[in-house]
Amino acid sequence: MGTVYECSTTKIIMNTLLTVAISSVLLALVAGQCVQETNCMLANGCVCASRDPPIEGIIPQFVTVTFHDAVSSEYMDSIYYPLLANLRNPNGDPASATFYVPHEYTDYSLVNELYNLGFEIGVHSITRDYSSEYWTNADVNTLVEEFYGQKQIISRFANIPIGDIVGARVPNFQNAGNNLYLAYQQSNIEYDNTWTARSTDRFFPFSLDQVNENVPCIIGECPDTQFPGIWAAPVIDLESNGIECNNLLACIIEDDAQKISDWLYAQFMESYMGNRAPITLAASAAWFLTYENAYAGFSSFLSTISNLNTVYLVSHKQVIDYMKNPVPVSEYVPTEVGGDATCSRRSCPLRFNDEIRYMVVCTAACPASYPWLGNPNGI
Structure with missing residues (x-):
């Protein structure tokens, strides 16, 4: 019994x-919430926000180095190229990264070069306005001018296919609510890298085909409705001296190179030994210029993790591609990034706000005026 x-x-x-x-x-x-394989089917390109890996077994640990500076010869020669050019992934492919390019003071011939080196080019708006209120209050038309306009500028003046420019990041990581994602839809932006998450909330990238109310909104206003086809690649905070920070400059790490490298490695291990949620490292020229040991520490860290056989230094586009078709690390092959775009380099003196700007482009002729909101082609 x-x-x-x-x-x-x-x-x-x-x-x-x-x-x-x-x-x-x-x-x-x-x-109306997202429920995986019920109202959100992976076969249809839909993935709910989750802290759980997309499949069982050992998956790649993705690390994406990003920059959102104006691209200049100074930064190209002293930071971007020496930092990234010699890194390799476990399958032998060159490492990639994502550059979210703002307009002012950018040398578009160097954007062309970055693209040809195999790095992803995304958009960081035309104005790069530092006011949080500007982005919070911007209407859809303004946001389209900011992001689609910058896509047009990059495509035209760096000679990059506009269809290859699919990612965006808002200045200050300022989420701008439904208007932002409506603008993304109208601009053919496929993913956003603005949405931040706490270091204890290690979310994988997710689509906005359904509402994802389980993802906290930390900065600005997050979308509260569906945006089919748009993805979010969350920026998971780092932790420094008890403070959460979404970019390396804000982390305020003032130490020798080895200690900076060790701190970065400890942050990396939180994901690597945990759920392996993709890591975004938002670097900037200001960080390297402010802290004298930042470059050496960061370079040492990247060299260390690039020797791990399940770690891939990739672009955000490559991470999104993986989430659409997740496989064990043993089967993973990164999708291609960049291309082979020609450049007829020329420097164009153009008047803007009562001063002369020298805009370096890859076009046969200079634009008639300085490209800006409402006039991305500089007509």
Whole structure:
């Protein structure tokens, strides 16, 4: 009789758990939330926000180095090229990174060169306005001018196919609500790298085909409705002296190179030994110029992790591609980034706000005026 009783009890418990699970799914569906493989199908390119890996088994640990500076010869020669050019991934491919390019003071011939070196080019707006209120209050038309306009400028003056420019980051990581994602849809922006997450919330990239209310909104206003086809690649905070920071400059690490490298490695290990959520390292020229040991420490760290056989230094586009078709690390092959774009370099003196700007471009002729909001082609 004891055995019969135990079996009956087990059956009741199992049925109760099943009922609770079904009820939870139904409640989520009624609330319009994302439920994977119920109202969000991976086969259709839909992925709910989750801290769980997309598949079981060993997956790649992705690390994406990003910059959102104006691209200049000074930074190219002293930071970008020596830092990244010699790094390799486990399959032998060159490492990649993502450059979110603002307009002012950018040398578009160097953007062309970065693209040809195999780095992803995204957009960081035309104005790069530092006011949080500007982005919070911007209407859809303004945001389209900022992001689609910058896509047009990069494509035209760096001679990069506009279809290869698919990612965006808002200045100050200032999420701008539904208007931002409506603008992305109209601008053919496929993913956003503005949405930040706490270091304890290691989310994987997710699509906005359904509402993802489980992702906290830390900076600005996050979208509260569906935006089919748009993805979010969250920037997971780093932690420094008890303070959360979404970019390396804000982390205020003032130490020798070895200690900076060790600190970065400790941050990396939080994901690598945890759920392996992709890591974004938002670097900037200001960080390297402010802290004399930052470059040496960062370079040492990147060299260390590039020797790990399950770590891939990739662009955000490559991370999104993986999330659409996740495989074990043993089967992973990075998608291609960059291309082979020609450049007829010329420097164009153009008047802007009562001063002369020298805009370096890859076009046969200079634009008639300095490209700006509402006039990305400089007509």
